[in-house]
Amino acid sequence: MTGRILDGAAVAARLRAAVAQEVAQLASQGVVPRLEVVLVGDDPASRVYVGAKGKAAQEVGIRAATHALPAATTATQLRHLLEELNGDKDVDGILLQLPLPAPLDSRTFLDLIDPSKDVDGFHPFNVGLLHQGRPSFVPCTPAGIMALLDAEGVTLAGRRAVVLGRSEIVGKPMAALLLARHATVTVCHSRTADLAAVCREADVLVAAVGKPALVGADFVKPGAVVVDVGVNRVDDPALVARLFPGDQDRQGQLAKRGYTLVGDVDFTAVRKVAQAITPVPGGVGPLTIAGLLRNTVRAAQRRRGLG
Numbered sequence: 001m002t003g004r005i006l007d008g009a010a011v012a013a014r015l016r017a018a019v020a021q022e023v024a025q026l027a028s029q030g031v032v033p034r035l036e037v038v039l040v041g042d043d044p045a046s047r048v049y050v051g052a053k054g055k056a057a058q059e060v061g062i063r064a065a066t067h068a069l070p071a072a073t074t075a076t077q078l079r080h081l082l083e084e085l086n087g088d089k090d091v092d093g094i095l096l097q098l099p100l101p102a103p104l105d106s107r108t109f110l111d112l113i114d115p116s117k118d119v120d121g122f123h124p125f126n127v128g129l130l131h132q133g134r135p136s137f138v139p140c141t142p143a144g145i146m147a148l149l150d151a152e153g154v155t156l157a158g159r160r161a162v163v164l165g166r167s168e169i170v171g172k173p174m175a176a177l178l179l180a181r182h183a184t185v186t187v188c189h190s191r192t193a194d195l196a197a198v199c200r201e202a203d204v205l206v207a208a209v210g211k212p213a214l215v216g217a218d219f220v221k222p223g224a225v226v227v228d229v230g231v232n233r234v235d236d237p238a239l240v241a242r243l244f245p246g247d248q249d250r251q252g253q254l255a256k257r258g259y260t261l262v263g264d265v266d267f268t269a270v271r272k273v274a275q276a277i278t279p280v281p282g283g284v285g286p287l288t289i290a291g292l293l294r295n296t297v298r299a300a301q302r303r304r305g306l307g
Helices: 008-028 044-059 075-087 104-109 122-132 140-151 171-180 195-199 235-242 248-257 269-273 285-303
Strands: 034-040 063-069 093-096 160-164 186-187 204-206 223-228 230-232 260-262
Touching: 008 044, 008 140, 008 285, 034 044, 034 223, 044 063, 044 285, 075 093, 075 104, 093 104, 093 204, 093 285, 122 171, 140 171, 140 223, 140 285, 160 171, 160 195, 160 223, 160 269, 171 186, 186 195, 230 235, 235 248, 235 260
Parallel strands: 034 063, 034 093, 160 186, 160 204, 204 223
Antiparallel strands: 230 260
């Protein structure tokens, strides 16, 4: 068996096109959605993510701006900025890029964001609604994964789903969304006994732990659908050669950039047993940004009583 590729980029492109149409309709009513991104510190990966989000927003007609603050920003300064954005009636969405540099506590500042502008879906008000089965803003990555599974015709009702990872950003909201679609859900983590055996029970396996190629073929039931959320930089030539034997593109990336991106799933090995699998990159990543754009438009509509 060679599992088919779940094309997250193609599904994301369709979602972005739909968002662009909604933005155009809002513009005809004199409304242009506005997204404000707050970036604290100089983490290279965060800068790349923020740049990609801003560019994608502008491409669909959303006004986007980034507040780039130094790593030495104090809690008082960050609180003041978030309060300003909360109070600005022209701002529809606020995104606080994580992680924050120490000693700033992410949860403290996520809690400060106006729930009606919380386009990441991380405020406890929106988290509570999600777990009650009446979601307002759904975290972007799990929402994108659900859109992908639906687009690919993956049946969830009555199926066994395993979520590997229990983060507030992916694991827990992913489990809630799968439960709402009548899947039987198990959430695994670092203390799960016999992890591979538990994952092997899944008809749908979502891996989101941040450990490169942790999920091997022995974790996967033959014919399962595997969604790889992980994005890990790997710079070990031996590991890259083992994970992608004979892949000259990967070797070229390693030589040119000093690293290549690897998911939490051993793609080459798992594809031989899975029915379908997402690649890294090009799988879940584009869907996360599409989910952010969709949440921003929804925020603009709801705040004006238009949706």
